Amino acid sequence: MRNFLLSLLCLLPLAAAAQQVQLKGLFGSSAMLEIDGEQRLLKAGQSSPEGVKLLEATTDYARVAVDGRQQKLTLDAPVAASYARSKRPEVRLVADKQGHFSTRVWVNGRRVPVMVDTGATSVAFNYPTARSLGLDLDRAQPIQVSTASGVARGYKLNLNSVTIGGIKVHNVEATVLPDDFPETTLLGNSFLSRVDMEQQRGMLILRARN
Structure with a gap:
């Protein structure tokens, strides 16, 4: 009651x-x-x-x-x-109890859960997620990344598109990290820098640019 x-x-x-x-x-x-x-x-x-x-x-x-x-x-x-009414598509995300903004996006037409991370340079996947999304790592650029276990091989590539709600961004840089880190895909600045962001009373608003 x-x-x-x-x-x-x-x-x-x-x-x-x-x-x-x-x-x-x-x-x-x-x-x-x-x-x-x-x-x-x-x-x-x-x-x-x-x-x-x-x-x-x-x-x-x-x-x-x-x-x-x-x-x-x-x-x-x-x-x-x-x-x-807004002339530009926008998405409103509510922070969870830890203050994180999580949602789902479409990567190259496939859906994946993500967490917004302004500290991440690019969209970042773990290796299993990249494979499940069908990313072609054979044509990706090999890079060296630091992990808790030392230096390991990762990959850098460009995604055809990343879509969240009515916002679609093309040719988005992404990084694939070895093993299972990060546990949740990070929606980093290679995407975020190409939209307008505003925080409003516990809400993150993303707006498409003209």
């Missing part, structure tokens, strides 16, 4: 009408939303008269969509986000 009474002070300015949405409570697969002062109890899949659609609700979060844009609201991490 406690979760049912929790209010998340997450004000979301929505599309052209500048609507305000506030998540008031979670009730199994339903969520109580307050939209421009009107309370709406929606079941998953339902839309309010104002055009706010509840995509999913659990005891921990609600996921809503407006004008094709989605936002996940959690009880542990209230997040404010803008649904204003």
Whole structure:
């Protein structure tokens, strides 16, 4: 019952009408939303008269969509986000409890989980992930990399494309490291330097450049 009474002070300015949405409570697969002062109890899949659609609700979060844009609201991490129309594609990532931004991207048309790492020079894969993605290491440039066990062979190559949401970047430099490090693919600066980034109240916003 406690979760049912929790209010998340997450004000979301929505599309052209500048609507305000506030998540008031979670009730199994339903969520109580307050939209421009009107309370709406929606079941998953339902839309309010104002055009706010509840995509999913659990005891921990609600996921809503407006004008094709989605936002996940959690009880542990209230997040404010803008649904204003944008001329450029953008992706909004919420930090986990460790402060990391993780998501999934498409590499050469194949999906892979990644963690944003501004300290990484390039997109970095471990060897098994590179093989599973079908990267042609026979044509990659061999390089020497330092590991905990000493110096080992790695590879440098260019990816045809890296796509996250509606943002697609071509010809992205990547590094393949030996063994199983890093455990999660790092989305480094060879990609990040080619998009615009903004941090906003626990959220990382990536925007395509014109």
